Amino acid sequence: MTDTPIVPEPEPTEHRVRYHRDLEEIKADIVRLGAMCDEMIPQGTDVLLSGELGMAQRLIDRDDDVDRLSIEIEERCYNVMVRQSPIAGELRQLITITKMVAEIERSADLMVNVTKAARRMYGSPMTPQIRGVIASMAKEAQRLLRLSIDAYVDENDALAGALNDIDDQLDQLNRDMVEAIFEAQSEGHIDLAAAVQLALIARYYERIGDHAVNIGNRVIYMVTGWLPEHNGAIRSRNRSAEHDEVEPIGAEATTTETSSDDGGEQSPS
Amino acid sequence: MTTSFVEELAELRLQVELMALRVGGALDSTIEFLETGDAALAAQLLASDDEIDAMQVSLTERCYNLLVREQPMASDLRLVVSVIRVLSSLERSGDLCLRIANRADDHSLLVDHPSVFEVILTLSHHVRERFSVVQTAWASRSLDPLDELDSAVALERFATMLLERILELDGPAAVRVGLAAFAIGRSLDRIGDHTQVMALRLRYLETGDPAYLAEEVA
Numbered sequence: 072m073t074d075t076p077i078v079p080e081p082e083p084t085e086h087r088v089r090y091h092r093d094l095e096e097i098k099a100d101i102v103r104l105g106a107m108c109d110e111m112i113p114q115g116t117d118v119l120l121s122g123e124l125g126m127a128q129r130l131i132d133r134d135d136d137v138d139r140l141s142i143e144i145e146e147r148c149y150n151v152m153v154r155q156s157p158i159a160g161e162l163r164q165l166i167t168i169t170k171m172v173a174e175i176e177r178s179a180d181l182m183v184n185v186t187k188a189a190r191r192m193y194g195s196p197m198t199p200q201i202r203g204v205i206a207s208m209a210k211e212a213q214r215l216l217r218l219s220i221d222a223y224v225d226e227n228d229a230l231a232g233a234l235n236d237i238d239d240q241l242d243q244l245n246r247d248m249v250e251a252i253f254e255a256q257s258e259g260h261i262d263l264a265a266a267v268q269l270a271l272i273a274r275y276y277e278r279i280g281d282h283a284v285n286i287g288n289r290v291i292y293m294v295t296g297w298l299p300e301h302n303g304a305i306r307s308r309n310r311s312a313e314h315d316e317v318e319p320i321g322a323e324a325t326t327t328e329t330s331s332d333d334g335g336e337q338s339p340s
Numbered sequence: 341m342t343t344s345f346v347e348e349l350a351e352l353r354l355q356v357e358l359m360a361l362r363v364g365g366a367l368d369s370t371i372e373f374l375e376t377g378d379a380a381l382a383a384q385l386l387a388s389d390d391e392i393d394a395m396q397v398s399l400t401e402r403c404y405n406l407l408v409r410e411q412p413m414a415s416d417l418r419l420v421v422s423v424i425r426v427l428s429s430l431e432r433s434g435d436l437c438l439r440i441a442n443r444a445d446d447h448s449l450l451v452d453h454p455s456v457f458e459v460i461l462t463l464s465h466h467v468r469e470r471f472s473v474v475q476t477a478w479a480s481r482s483l484d485p486l487d488e489l490d491s492a493v494a495l496e497r498f499a500t501m502l503l504e505r506i507l508e509l510d511g512p513a514a515v516r517v518g519l520a521a522f523a524i525g526r527s528l529d530r531i532g533d534h535t536q537v538m539a540l541r542l543r544y545l546e547t548g549d550p551a552y553l554a555e556e557v558a
Binding site: 149 | 398407413428431504508515519522
């Protein structure tokens with residue numbers, strides 16, 4: 072046992088207390104933003120499937136609230152970065168939030184698009200098969216968004232990394248939807264204008280899934296410091312290094328990296 | 341404000357221009373791939389996308405370092421924050437080019453359906469033109485070139501036309517052609533969206549008017 076005197080930890084300064092309070096408020100607000108968008112998915116889907124257009128305007132107004140809060144959160148993040156000079160994990164938290172804001176905000180916009188498409192195709196019948204696929208896509212899109220927010224709250228990089236695979240289900244539903252639209256149109260159940268709107272609607276739900284996967288990638292960055300773009304950066308560096316080296320005669324060319332089939336937005340898992 | 345900080349901001353702007361040049365080159369290769377179906381271009385696009393990713397990683401880190409270290413205010417803060425947003429749009433545009441090239445297996449099938457394929461080609465050229473306009477505006481720090489965007493034909497018109505043509509397809513290959521064309525059209529449309537974001541960011545950067553930020557999220 073040593074005789075080192077116990078030095079009490081210094082009291083946090085008012086500056087630090089305010090910083091942590093700001094950080095906590097921003098974190099709470101990004102979750103609130105996620106919850107607002109989460110609610111818009113079943114609401115917009117109800118407008119589409121029930122034809123009750125009364126709710127459409129409320130949803131569009133709600134998106135204005137999402138836009139306002141998005142800009143506010145992003146500004147607050149940059150203010151905290153500039154005023155408090157955060158480092159390491161706390162800086163990554165703030166960077167992640169600025170990126171998440173854009174993904175959530177775009178998802179809310181997509182639900183507004185669903186609602187507007189519902190208005191455009193008002194009165195057009197939908198086959199039971201199409202209605203079923205839409206309901207499933209909405210459910211899956213909401214599940215993905217919710218899981219991505221859960222991954223953020225729990226700082227769960229394993230869940231965040233799994234979102235890309237979970238999203239396969241939504242991609243498959245999109246393919247089912249396209250087939251169902253072709254079938255319904257060829258059998259004369261829906262006209263071309265309605266078919267176009269339905270194809271767009273399927274795309275909107277699919278993109279909400281893509282945004283959730285992107286949020287997952289940001290969560291992985293927050294927890295580990297890894298970004299999907301790092302893979303490309305490493306490949307690029309390796310290629311430059313290979314160029315600089317003299318290849319020995321008879322050496323076999325080998326490739327250890329493969330491209331992700333969605334253009335580099337995949338997680339490492 | 342230190343001289344080195346001023347130099348760093350100027351360097352940052354220059355690097356954004358270089359990255360935009362790379363993405364412009366990727367867009368050119370994508371159009372060439374669509375026109376010729378040359379699979380070798382797909383491999384080139386992968387290498388080019390890796391370079392774009394590397395630039396994005398390094399420049400974004402540099403931006404955050406500047407924010408934390410230099411604590412910029414007013415127009416300098418707007419510049420750094422806008423660059424972060426633009427870098428992200430450029431990187432995503434590169435990804436989307438690659439996504440189109442990944443459809444190499446479906447290329448000949450698409451060529452066999454000219455009613456759909458022609459709209460894809462037209463859309464790709466319009467997207468490229470819009471990107472060039474924004475690229476010029478960023479390089480010259482001038483909003484004047486952006487006026488061309490307002491008078492340009494809306495990309496949405498072509499996206500809708502593409503969907504209509506897709507849904508007019510019939511026969512056993514209809515679904516496969518439709519899915520491939522839909523995916524390519526969607527990627528082009530999204531590059532168009534990113535171009536619009538870059539234009540709005542430049543307007544915000546040069547005028548300081550937050551209405552452009554609101555427009556970006558609208």
